[in-house]
Amino acid sequence: MADTFNLQAIRERIDALDTQILALLNERAQCAEQVAHAKLAEDPNATFYRPEREAQILARMQSLNAGPLRDEQITHLFREVIASCLALEESMRIAYLGPAGTFTQEATFKHFGMNVGTLPVDSIGQVFREVEAGRVRYGVVPIENSTEGVITHTLDMFMQSGLRICGEISLRIHQNLMCRHENWQGVQKVYAHAQSLAQCRYWLDKHLPHAERIPVSSNAEAARLVSHDDGAAALGSRQAAPIYGLHIVQDSIEDNPNNTTRFLVIGDQVVTPSGNDRTSLLVSTRNRPGSLYHLLKPLAENGVDMTRIESRPARTTNWEYFFFLDVRGHEQDADISGALAALRDEAEVVRVLGSYPVAVM
Numbered sequence: 050m051a052d053t054f055n056l057q058a059i060r061e062r063i064d065a066l067d068t069q070i071l072a073l074l075n076e077r078a079q080c081a082e083q084v085a086h087a088k089l090a091e092d093p094n095a096t097f098y099r100p101e102r103e104a105q106i107l108a109r110m111q112s113l114n115a116g117p118l119r120d121e122q123i124t125h126l127f128r129e130v131i132a133s134c135l136a137l138e139e140s141m142r143i144a145y146l147g148p149a150g151t152f153t154q155e156a157t158f159k160h161f162g163m164n165v166g167t168l169p170v171d172s173i174g175q176v177f178r179e180v181e182a183g184r185v186r187y188g189v190v191p192i193e194n195s196t197e198g199v200i201t202h203t204l205d206m207f208m209q210s211g212l213r214i215c216g217e218i219s220l221r222i223h224q225n226l227m228c229r230h231e232n233w234q235g236v237q238k239v240y241a242h243a244q245s246l247a248q249c250r251y252w253l254d255k256h257l258p259h260a261e262r263i264p265v266s267s268n269a270e271a272a273r274l275v276s277h278d279d280g281a282a283a284l285g286s287r288q289a290a291p292i293y294g295l296h297i298v299q300d301s302i303e304d305n306p307n308n309t310t311r312f313l314v315i316g317d318q319v320v321t322p323s324g325n326d327r328t329s330l331l332v333s334t335r336n337r338p339g340s341l342y343h344l345l346k347p348l349a350e351n352g353v354d355m356t357r358i359e360s361r362p363a364r365t366t367n368w369e370y371f372f373f374l375d376v377r378g379h380e381q382d383a384d385i386s387g388a389l390a391a392l393r394d395e396a397e398v399v400r401v402l403g404s405y406p407v408a409v410m
């Protein structure tokens with residue numbers, strides 16, 4: 050009896066708290082509407098989406114969080130709150146490397162909220178073209194995976210495109226084995242994107258050593274093929290299973306327990322500093338002895354922390370290279386702007402692809 054009474058009292062307390070949360074959420078939403086009015090009064094073409102401000106809010110909530118909700122849950126909840134407030138200011142549509150059910154879709158929803166409008170397209174190049182043509186303001190493309198390395202197609206697009214990087218998204222990638230039926234031991238073919246096959250290489254060697262591995266254009270395409278084939282399985286995101294009527298017969302089969310993919314948000318926005326930023330550069334140099342050394346020297350001398358370097362052949366001339374560099378900090382920071390000035394004396398091409406907040410979680 051005492052328990053029943055307690056339970057009822059706790060539920061009444063929850064109802065009262067929900068009433069307060071509801072009022073606070075709507076008060077917050079009204080503030081976002083006021084921000085929109087203030088921005089429009091200053092500039093009729095104002096930009097509403099501010100990735101650096103969102104990153105600061107999420108980082109602040111994580112630092113204040115005393116639990117029992119985990120930082121990850123708090124971040125997820127506040128992302129949805131921010132996305133709903135932003136939707137009152139501007140309805141957004143994001144192009145991503147589709148079709149529905151890909152990890153890029155999952156990354157898009159993680160960053161822009163579950164209710165954002167999306168435009169799935171069938172290649173990385175097409176994501177760039179949709180943004181360039183102004184049919185959408187932003188696009189999401191994969192850039193690197195912790196197991197399989199850089200996605201060269203995305204790097205190559207930056208050589209042709211003037212778009213900028215406005216943000217990054219980091220997604221823990223869990224690979225799932227999906228079939229039409231629960232019984233997967235008899236599977237003779239495994240369809241997936243080559244990246245996913247590579248991320249599950251050892252698991253497949255051990256558990257399905259005789260199945261043929263067939264790379265296809267996306268994991269969603271793999272799921273679609275398997276939806277007509279009893280003898281086959283697909284690898285990919287769990288979101289794909291209900292879309293294509295498949296069962297998840299094994300989950301988290303990626304070989305590397307920290308398997309993570311980094312995605313970029315592309316657009317034409319210049320993002321101001323958030324306090325925890327990354328800058329991506331595209332640099333090319335004359336082919337002469339020590340050319341890479343001369344590119345890196347200005348960074349080292351200005352104390353810039355380089356986190357990544359990739360080289361890609363320039364398509365125009367044989368044996369000339371472009372370098373993609375990631376450095377910690379914002380292009381407005383004194384160390385980076387000093388390094389850029391020195392770099393411009395050394396290199397043929399120095400383009401800042403963007404300064405943007407480091408992925409919050």
Ligand SMILES: C=C(O[C@@H]1C=C(C(=O)O)C=C[C@H]1O)C(=O)O
Nearest residue numbers: 081084097098099102131134135
């Ligand atoms: C409200 C603003 O606009 C958008 C909505 C935000 C929010 O709801 O917190 C944060 C940044 C912007 O994407 C703002 O610029 O502060």
